[in-house]
Amino acid sequence: MPAGAFDAMSRFPFEISFVSRPKTVSGSFHQKLVYSRRMAVLAAHVSRMIPRDARVLDVGAGDGKIDALIAAAREDLTIAGVDVLKRDGTFVPVRMFDGRTLPFADKSFDVILLVDVLHHTDDPWILLREASRVASRLVIVKDHTKNGPLAGARLSFMDYVGNAHHGVRLPHNYLSGARWNELFNALGFSVAETVRDLGLYPWPANLVFERNLHFIAALRPGDRPRLTSAC
Numbered sequence: 001m002p003a004g005a006f007d008a009m010s011r012f013p014f015e016i017s018f019v020s021r022p023k024t025v026s027g028s029f030h031q032k033l034v035y036s037r038r039m040a041v042l043a044a045h046v047s048r049m050i051p052r053d054a055r056v057l058d059v060g061a062g063d064g065k066i067d068a069l070i071a072a073a074r075e076d077l078t079i080a081g082v083d084v085l086k087r088d089g090t091f092v093p094v095r096m097f098d099g100r101t102l103p104f105a106d107k108s109f110d111v112i113l114l115v116d117v118l119h120h121t122d123d124p125w126i127l128l129r130e131a132s133r134v135a136s137r138l139v140i141v142k143d144h145t146k147n148g149p150l151a152g153a154r155l156s157f158m159d160y161v162g163n164a165h166h167g168v169r170l171p172h173n174y175l176s177g178a179r180w181n182e183l184f185n186a187l188g189f190s191v192a193e194t195v196r197d198l199g200l201y202p203w204p205a206n207l208v209f210e211r212n213l214h215f216i217a218a219l220r221p222g223d224r225p226r227l228t229s230a231c
Helices: 005-009 025-049 065-073 124-134 151-166 177-186 205-209
Strands: 055-059 078-083 094-096 109-115 135-144 190-195 214-220
Touching: 025 065, 025 109, 025 135, 025 190, 025 214, 055 065, 055 124, 065 078, 109 124, 124 135, 124 177, 177 214
Parallel strands: 055 078, 055 109, 078 094, 109 135
Antiparallel strands: 135 214, 190 214
């Protein structure tokens, strides 16, 4: 990794002027009863997958809360983030980017995190290709699989409740499990580990909002992928 990559991030002129939006009733409910559990569960899964002494970039970091939880459990890690939205204060340094090109050199970070980010893009190939370029060891993806009856409707509802009040873009670009595997293969990734039973929701909510809808994949970057989109 080039020397000073993280030191350079501390010199970025962060703009903290995120425009707040009124919370919906469903958004407040989600914040109180779902958000904290989800953050803790995801942080536990992800922190276990990250190799020791890694320098980590969280793409779509938001407020960096999950990164703070990971860092608390893994003091050997150094974590920073990038995002397309401005937030009022963040738990880790977050640099703005255009949502398509990561402003870092090849293999600048050991690990790239993409936690519930790719389904907010029009073409997940673009960010995955960038993650493969910038990561030297692992790309960790947490996202959804659109499998089974009413999967799209359930995922859209969860997305709206969890993200609409933050002003997050919601294109609902959910892929099937088979489509994700095609995408990973096309980009030259090898799958080091996949977790599907995450435990994000308590019973009985897990029967509706979890079964067959979520996964975490730890991916090893391979050769430089083709430049054309597979989607």
